[in-house]
Amino acid sequence: MVYLKARExxxxxxxxxxVEQGRSEMKWFTQAHDEFLKxxxxxxxxxxxxxxxxxxxxxxxxxxLGERWExxxxxxxxxxxxxxxxxxxxxxxxLRIEPVCCHCGKTGLRITSKHxxxxxxxYDNPRDEQVLIILRCTHCKLATTYWEDGEQYEVEPTLxxxxxxxxxxxxxxxxxxxxxxxxxxxxxHSYSTKLDLRREKEEVDKDYDRDKAIYCVSDKRGQExxxxxxxxxxxxxxxxxxFQEKEANKDLFDAIEKLEMLKVAEIIEKLRxxxxxxxxxxxxxDKPEIGREFTVGFSCLDGKSDRDDYASTxxxxxxxxxxxKQSNWRLMSDGVSYRLGYLSGRLRAYEREExxxxxxxxxxKLKTK
Numbered sequence: 001m002v003y004l005k006a007r008e009x010x011x012x013x014x015x016x017x018x019v020e021q022g023r024s025e026m027k028w029f030t031q032a033h034d035e036f037l038k039x040x041x042x043x044x045x046x047x048x049x050x051x052x053x054x055x056x057x058x059x060x061x062x063x064x065l066g067e068r069w070e071x072x073x074x075x076x077x078x079x080x081x082x083x084x085x086x087x088x089x090x091x092x093x094x095l096r097i098e099p100v101c102c103h104c105g106k107t108g109l110r111i112t113s114k115h116x117x118x119x120x121x122x123y124d125n126p127r128d129e130q131v132l133i134i135l136r137c138t139h140c141k142l143a144t145t146y147w148e149d150g151e152q153y154e155v156e157p158t159l160x161x162x163x164x165x166x167x168x169x170x171x172x173x174x175x176x177x178x179x180x181x182x183x184x185x186x187x188x189h190s191y192s193t194k195l196d197l198r199r200e201k202e203e204v205d206k207d208y209d210r211d212k213a214i215y216c217v218s219d220k221r222g223q224e225x226x227x228x229x230x231x232x233x234x235x236x237x238x239x240x241x242x243f244q245e246k247e248a249n250k251d252l253f254d255a256i257e258k259l260e261m262l263k264v265a266e267i268i269e270k271l272r273x274x275x276x277x278x279x280x281x282x283x284x285x286d287k288p289e290i291g292r293e294f295t296v297g298f299s300c301l302d303g304k305s306d307r308d309d310y311a312s313t314x315x316x317x318x319x320x321x322x323x324x325k326q327s328n329w330r331l332m333s334d335g336v337s338y339r340l341g342y343l344s345g346r347l348r349a350y351e352r353e354e355x356x357x358x359x360x361x362x363x364x365k366l367k368t369k
Contacts, residue, residue, distance in 0.1 A: 001090070001115065003083035010076045015216050019208060022215025025061045040056040061232065062217075066225025069217045090114045093131040093148045102144045102152060109135035109144060119147065160184035253359045260327040262287060264296060265331050267347065271320065278319045279304045280343070294351060295332065299344040301344050309319075309338045316343055325363065328356060 026153065094350055099109050117132040131148040134273035145153035145279045157166045175192035175195040183190040217225065246253045262270065268285050275283050302312045313336045320331050328350045336345040348360050 001113075003086045004080065005083070007080070008078065010079050011072075014072055015077060015164045016208075018065065019215050022061070022065055022066065023211060025064065025114075026215075027058055029061055034240065063225060063229055064216055065217055065220055066229060069219075069222035070226050086116065086236050090116070090131060091135060091235075094132055095133060095146055095148070095150055097150050099135060099144065099146055099150075101140060101142065103142045104137060105138045106137065110138060113141070126273045127147050158182055160187060160189055162189045163187045196335075203212075246336060252357070252360060255363075256356060258326065259356065259360060262327050264349075267296070267324075267327070270327075271323055272325050274319055275300060275316065278315055280306070294349040296349070297344065298338040298344065298347065302343060304339045305341075312341070312343060313338045316345075320345075328359070330359070 041226050052270070054298050076136045093114055098107050100107055101109060111133055113134045115132050115134070116129045118128045119130045120128055132153060133146050133148060135146065136142070137144065147153055154346055158169060159165065160167050163184065163186050165184050167182045167184045170181045170183075172181070178195040178197065179192055180195075181190065272283050272285075280300040281303040283300040284298065286299075289295045289297070300316070304312075307315070317331060317336050320336075324347070329347050332346040332348050334346065336343055
């Protein structure tokens with residue numbers, strides 16, 4: 001048996017699979033479309049609704065078919081390599097030890113054929129396939145079968161369904177029909193089975209050529225779909241994913257939308273009057289420090305001599321934190337330091353999208369969904 005075939009056969013196999021996939025996807029899509037229209041009967045629908053159904057068909061049906069066109073050569077080459085490897089394995093399979101006939105015990109057997117066969121009953125596991133070598137004795141003319149590793153193939157006995165005794169078997173051939181006659185020597189029960197090797201006339205797929213022209217896209221169309229899938233589709237998918245994320249985390253993104261994104265001049269203009277109103281004087285802001293974080297230092301004097309250090313720092317922190325709550329600025333974790341009525345601290349600006357998102361989540365005690 002030869003597994004490697006002409007490339008045309010692999011192309012035909014691949015096209016048949018593509019047509020079946022296209023038919024299945026289009027059937028599902030058409031059913032969904034018809035069901036939607038049935039349930040929407042009598043309702044006012046947007047005029048451009050069919051346009052969006054067409055786009056949906058393009059995304060769900062045509063784009064996957066374009067991807068199959070893209071993978072066709074790669075898949076066929078893989079199939080050919082696998083079949084060639086099977087042929088090479090069959091060709092190289094040899095018995096290391098001179099086999100003996102299981103009927104007359106003599107040597108001199110000749111190989112008549114080699115086949116792949118599952119050694120265990122795990123028929124779905126291709127790794128379980130082993131080469132089975134069939135030999136014919138030059139003396140008694142009967143066949144003996146060995147696995148490629150030299151172990152003799154043992155045919156499982158047929159047991160009587162009535163008494164579990166081993167049944168005898170007699171095989172007769174009539175053309176391409178093989179009949180096996182089983183008889184139980186213990187209870188006399190017997191029956192026959194037939195194996196018809198004649199090829200049944202395959203039903204002609206009358207719509208195949210028409211559907212092949214629809215679902216097996218041309219090289220030109222395949223190139224267009226590949227270009228779309230690798231350029232425009234990722235952008236569309238990214239936009240759709242962002243939309244889905246915003247819908248699932250509406251509270252979070254609403255809070256981000258309301259956040260004041262203040263520049264340095266704006267934050268100084270916002271804080272200075274509030275700090276002065278709370279009784280602090282000579283309010284100064286330092287030159288920004290730009291590194292991994294963007295920070296601005298500040299300092300002031302407490303204008304109320306009767307306020308102790310704890311009250312002074314607590315009041316200033318409260319004023320600043322309240323003013324910054326709806327902005328992209330925060331008082332840094334080292335807080336405000338106090339010494340002899342002189343107070344100082346640092347503010348941090350949040351600029352990156354991920355940092356802003358984490359800031360809002362922490363402020364509003366939210367979690368992403």
